[in-house]
Amino acid sequence: MEQHKGINIETLYRTQNERLKRFIQKRIWSREDAEDVLQLTYLEAMRCQERFIGGSKPETWLFGIAANLTRNYFKRHYNQPPLDEISDALLSELQGEAEDDPGVLVEHEIILKHTVDALATLPDDTRSMFELIVDAEYSYQDTAEHLGVPVGTIRSRLSRARQMLKSQLGM
The missing domain is CATH 1.10.10.10 (Winged helix-like DNA-binding domain superfamily/Winged helix DNA-binding domain)
Structure with a gap:
């Protein structure tokens, strides 16, 4: 499988950070926890960027990571997942x-x-x-x-x- 060379986490940060922050804060009421999930999203994106193969837009991939981390947050803190997003x-x-x-x-x-x-x-x-x-x-x-x-x-x-x-x- 050929690696997609067009993904750039820094560019995603510059162009999507505010939207991503609102996306997470809308789901996680605690500002501190939302900030943690935001940081974890970028860490996970950096860790997995070589696995991005271009099957979706980079921002869709990034928001998918955030959605998964948000679900994990709810499972860990409330023993239940949040409502699913319309994907x-x-x-x-x-x-x-x-x-x-x-x-x-x-x-x-x-x-x-x-x-x-x-x-x-x-x-x-x-x-x-x-x-x-x-x-x-x-x-x-x-x-x-x-x-x-x-x-x-x-x-x-x-x-x-x-x-x-x-x-x-x-x-």
Whole structure:
């Protein structure tokens, strides 16, 4: 197998560090632990860079390492994995299910519509908070700084919003 010569950890650091940091901080609330996982991600990338064969983009490979280390963090600290990210493999699997059974696609569209409708009922400030955390991948701390509120306020608003959404979706 030929080694892919285009991977450069320093370039990945310069171009992806902020996104990677938000990606990890969104999943790990403790800033110190998130920083540790970020550092471990780069150490693991440096250790394994010769095994990168170019089957994916270098940033996808780096984020995969971070996702695995985050899962390991949760297993070690909470004896349970976090929710899985929607990956290309999961999307392909879902598309395969939809092709095999079109009813699955209809069911997923109904769930998505109910979720979007439920999100629309949230107060504007809560929806803005969700957009920062989910769409922009801000950490809770970054969201709090952006909105000018304490991080505890973000956590409590998010908790209340989750309860409202669960209630509206019948979960």
